[in-house]
Amino acid sequence: MSPPHTGQFFARVLCRQLLLVMRRPIEMGNPLLFFAMVIVLFPLGLGPAPDKLANFAPGLLWITALLSNLLTSDAVFRSDFDDGSLEQLMLAPQPLFLSSLSYILAHWLTTGFLLALVSPVFALMLNLPISALGTLILSLLLGTAVLSLLGGIGAALTVGLKRGGMLISLLILPFYMPVLIFGAAAVQAAVTGTPPGPYLAILGAMLSLAIALAPLAIATGLRISLDA
Amino acid sequence: MWTFFHKLGSPPWLYAIAGAILRWLVPITLIALISGTVWGLLFTSPDFRQGNSYRIIYIHVPAAVVALAGYYVMAIAGAISLIWRMKMADVVMKAAAPVGAALTFIALLTGAIWGKPTWGTWWVWDARITSMLILLFLYLGVVALYESFDNKEAAGKACAVLSLVGMVNIPIVYKSVDWWYSLHQPASIKFTGESTIDSSMLYPLLLMIAAFYALFTCCLLMNMRAELLQRESRTQWVKRIADEKGRG
Numbered sequence A: 001m002s003p004p005h006t007g008q009f010f011a012r013v014l015c016r017q018l019l020l021v022m023r024r025p026i027e028m029g030n031p032l033l034f035f036a037m038v039i040v041l042f043p044l045g046l047g048p049a050p051d052k053l054a055n056f057a058p059g060l061l062w063i064t065a066l067l068s069n070l071l072t073s074d075a076v077f078r079s080d081f082d083d084g085s086l087e088q089l090m091l092a093p094q095p096l097f098l099s100s101l102s103y104i105l106a107h108w109l110t111t112g113f114l115l116a117l118v119s120p121v122f123a124l125m126l127n128l129p130i131s132a133l134g135t136l137i138l139s140l141l142l143g144t145a146v147l148s149l150l151g152g153i154g155a156a157l158t159v160g161l162k163r164g165g166m167l168i169s170l171l172i173l174p175f176y177m178p179v180l181i182f183g184a185a186a187v188q189a190a191v192t193g194t195p196p197g198p199y200l201a202i203l204g205a206m207l208s209l210a211i212a213l214a215p216l217a218i219a220t221g222l223r224i225s226l227d228a
Numbered sequence B: 001m002w003t004f005f006h007k008l009g010s011p012p013w014l015y016a017i018a019g020a021i022l023r024w025l026v027p028i029t030l031i032a033l034i035s036g037t038v039w040g041l042l043f044t045s046p047d048f049r050q051g052n053s054y055r056i057i058y059i060h061v062p063a064a065v066v067a068l069a070g071y072y073v074m075a076i077a078g079a080i081s082l083i084w085r086m087k088m089a090d091v092v093m094k095a096a097a098p099v100g101a102a103l104t105f106i107a108l109l110t111g112a113i114w115g116k117p118t119w120g121t122w123w124v125w126d127a128r129i130t131s132m133l134i135l136l137f138l139y140l141g142v143v144a145l146y147e148s149f150d151n152k153e154a155a156g157k158a159c160a161v162l163s164l165v166g167m168v169n170i171p172i173v174y175k176s177v178d179w180w181y182s183l184h185q186p187a188s189i190k191f192t193g194e195s196t197i198d199s200s201m202l203y204p205l206l207l208m209i210a211a212f213y214a215l216f217t218c219c220l221l222m223n224m225r226a227e228l229l230q231r232e233s234r235t236q237w238v239k240r241i242a243d244e245k246g247r248g
Helices: A006-021 A026-045 A048-071 A080-081 A083-089 A096-110 A110-127 A130-158 A165-192 A197-227 B002-007 B011-042 B052-084 B087-119 B127-148 B152-166 B169-179 B199-230 B236-246
Strands: none
Touching: A006 A026, A006 A048, A026 A048, A026 A110, A048 A110, A048 A130, A048 A165, A080 A083, A080 B011, A083 A096, A096 A110, A096 A130, A096 A197, A096 B011, A110 A130, A130 A165, A130 A197, A130 B127, A165 B087, A165 B127, A165 B152, A197 B152, B011 B052, B011 B087, B011 B127, B011 B199, B011 B236, B052 B087, B052 B127, B052 B152, B052 B169, B052 B199, B087 B127, B087 B199, B127 B152, B127 B169
């Protein structure tokens, strides 16, 4: 049997990852549930006045999406590291950065992508103007993909450590900050009626850069963790 | 040339040469720091708008400049360790992180102290200040990651990857005052074109910047020596040094 060529290999790893999540749907639901619950916290903490909430809504939605992504990033490689699947992937003739990219893509499809799709519901609960919903979805789609790629770097570096959970937040939150700035700014611009295009373009540029470079860093990180 | 390169990989040689450099560099650093501070604080005229409070520039600017340069030292050492697998580059990287973090903290602290009388607030969420704060977190992240690995060789490599990824932030810090024109003033010293700082204030400032570079190097070398002793604590040459110190 000839080994699968690069494209097939990428698709197979992706399918495997998605299948694993499908078998335990609760793992897909948890980040969304977390997102919903944190959104409920804001009216409780800040007071339910609709205009005040609408004022803060772009930032609140983005911060919540970011935290939900942060909490799931830790688990991207963990189970496959524990059962040895990662070592098999490292031995495969196909490059490790390619399989890292399909791990990240699967992670994004099951967290950030879904979150962006359901975000309008929560945006309306926070009284965000309907005119800004399109920008919110678009900025979350672009932004959470960057977050997943960056989170993957942190996850790869800490996967071998017993207590990686807190550490990964310290490592990758500084890298999340620029994404938060431009993501929230895009939604804010849409709320005030100025064109959000430039902010979305910067998010897109970040995504292009991250797709090109992050898989290499993730692969190096995984090698280090597997050697240790 | 090549023998020098090979010697760089030898811990006892590096330990000895760092000691020899320190013997000269520590007195020079102290003289430069003291004379620069006295010159800047006592013998320059007060600023026509800020009065005497501007004098904190002689600590603030050198600390900030060297904090950024220190990140390059750390990241380049990390790259060398990943590409050529030189273990001594790991030692440089590990030694640079806490010094850089301390300098970043000093820059933020002096900025806050200066900001209170001048801007009327301790802290603003200005682009440069925020990006310096992120720089502090990057440094602390490298320290935290290094400490959480038991295997110090893997720790060095992991930190190298992290500090290289963090390099993205450094141009943003440099350019933040030009891109987002906000409260923090742009750089007064320019290598091309007219500086916007009077030469009577410029020369003590340049002396202090040089002194802080020397201070960074001193701290780096001292940290490196400590790290070398700790890493090689089971080898003969460390035992010999310990014996000599014990007898002397």
